[in-house]
Amino acid sequence: MRINSRNRELQERAQKVIPGGMYGHESVALLPADFPQYFARAEGAKLWDVDGNEYIDYMCAYGPNLFGYNHPSIEAAARAQAALGDTMTGPSEFMVRLAEDFVGMIDHADWAMFCKNGSDATSMAMVMARAHTGRRKILVAKGTYHGASVWSTPSPQGILPEDRAHIIYFAYDDLNSLHDAVKAADGDVAAVFATPFRHEVFQDQAEPPEAYAKGVRQICDEIDALLVVDEIRTGFRLARDCSWAQFGVKPDLSAWGKVLANGYPLSAVLGADRLRAAAQKIFVTGSFWFSAVPMAAGVETLRLIRETDYLERMIAISDRIRAGLAAQAAAHGFAMRQTGPSQMPQVLFADDPDMRYGYFWTEAAVRRGVYLHPYHNMFVTPALTDADVEKTLTVTDQAFEELKRSYSSIGPQTNAVVATRLGILAAA
Numbered sequence: 504m505r506i507n508s509r510n511r512e513l514q515e516r517a518q519k520v521i522p523g524g525m526y527g528h529e530s531v532a533l534l535p536a537d538f539p540q541y542f543a544r545a546e547g548a549k550l551w552d553v554d555g556n557e558y559i560d561y562m563c564a565y566g567p568n569l570f571g572y573n574h575p576s577i578e579a580a581a582r583a584q585a586a587l588g589d590t591m592t593g594p595s596e597f598m599v600r601l602a603e604d605f606v607g608m609i610d611h612a613d614w615a616m617f618c619k620n621g622s623d624a625t626s627m628a629m630v631m632a633r634a635h636t637g638r639r640k641i642l643v644a645k646g647t648y649h650g651a652s653v654w655s656t657p658s659p660q661g662i663l664p665e666d667r668a669h670i671i672y673f674a675y676d677d678l679n680s681l682h683d684a685v686k687a688a689d690g691d692v693a694a695v696f697a698t699p700f701r702h703e704v705f706q707d708q709a710e711p712p713e714a715y716a717k718g719v720r721q722i723c724d725e726i727d728a729l730l731v732v733d734e735i736r737t738g739f740r741l742a743r744d745c746s747w748a749q750f751g752v753k754p755d756l757s758a759w760g761k762v763l764a765n766g767y768p769l770s771a772v773l774g775a776d777r778l779r780a781a782a783q784k785i786f787v788t789g790s791f792w793f794s795a796v797p798m799a800a801g802v803e804t805l806r807l808i809r810e811t812d813y814l815e816r817m818i819a820i821s822d823r824i825r826a827g828l829a830a831q832a833a834a835h836g837f838a839m840r841q842t843g844p845s846q847m848p849q850v851l852f853a854d855d856p857d858m859r860y861g862y863f864w865t866e867a868a869v870r871r872g873v874y875l876h877p878y879h880n881m882f883v884t885p886a887l888t889d890a891d892v893e894k895t896l897t898v899t900d901q902a903f904e905e906l907k908r909s910y911s912s913i914g915p916q917t918n919a920v921v922a923t924r925l926g927i928l929a930a931a
């Protein structure tokens with residue numbers, strides 16, 4: 504029997520002192536019941552929950568873990584700086600090294616500014632775009648996530664219409680819709696925000712056609728608006744440069760986060776020379792933005808990105824898992840949709856409108872020690888060993904078997920929020 508008493512106890516205690524017991528994207532409120540909320544430690548590609556259950560982790564802390572948890576050389580760099588100082592009255596020299604290294608890696612970038620979370624970076628890019636252009640409107644693809652600031656949060660609670668009065672939505676991968684949004688903005692467009700590929704929760708992912716990426720750039724050029732590429736989730740998981748560099752598309756600004764320091768809090772805005780003056784004149788800061796430890800970890804993380812074959816290995820491992828899952832699904836008679844790049848996979852069952860089968864299958868995997876996600880894209884780390892991949896595929900096969908045995912008795916989605924959300928999506 505899998506133990507979860509400590510986790511349950513913490514969840515109960517949290518109910519009293521943390522609103523709702525938990526908040527944000529790491530809340531298990533929308534996940535199947537067997538998903539643990541609290542973890543004790545992590546190493547490489549593995550996680551241990553507070554009850555000591557071990558998992559091969561396909562979420563990577565929702566992105567930040569790139570090279571494996573507790574990576575030796577990144578931890579050594581962080582520890583060496585921690586012994587000297589972290590949050591001080593000014594930054595350490597690592598800030599300059601980090602900016603030099605980062606700018607050297609990203610073709611469109613001439614300068615870097617650092618912050619902590621992705622939302623800091625996207626909001627900073629928005630303010631810079633307005634400061635540079637003197638215009639108000641920000642064009643955002645409907646349903647894409649750019650953070651939890653008042654202008655970007657997906658929830659309307661506590662948000663005023665005025666907070667979004669100058670955000671105009673268009674349909675992702677639809678240049679006509681972008682043209683309409685430009686027309687509606689009537690000459691007042693400061694920036695168009697773009698996600699490198701479509702990675703929304705609860706639905707299939709879609710890689711952008713080259714023509715879309717080029718078209719967005721062209722429209723921005725025609726109206727002299729800025730293109731901001733949000734690389735927070737995708738950065739260095741698709742490429743060692745900005746993702747749209749593969750299409751020959753250079754943004755004016757790009758927002759980065761998650762992987763930059765392999766789990767230490769660090770995010771960034773990168774920009775081209777012509778944005779330097781705007782970046783200089785806005786006021787942006789935070790008590791912890793200049794902390795030295797994440798920047799030391801970031802310098803080592805970027806070195807590993809430049810000097811190792813992590814990307815190629817991550818893709819090879821991910822392709823193996825994707826092929827294994829496809830073969831198993833077919834063998835068990837299930838139709839599965841695996842979308843997006845294999846290193847950021849979204850795995851959904853076809854003919855599963857309320858996701859009851861996906862929920863059942865991922866829960867069966869979690870119970871056996873493989874942490875999969877039923878509705879959010881997953882993240883694959885190159886720290887996965889051959890043994891991890893083999894165990895993963897053994898477990899997913901068992902989960903398919905269990906699903907097949909129980910198929911006819913699996914009831915509808917019991918999570919009201921998920922059911923509502925899927926109802927909304929189905930109706931959209």
Ligand code: PMP
Pocket residue numbers: 619620621622623625648649650651698733734735736737760761
């Ligand atoms: N943009 C994108 C594309 C993201 O995926 C996220 C986080 N999931 C953010 C912005 C916001 O980042 P953070 O949660 O670090 O504020």
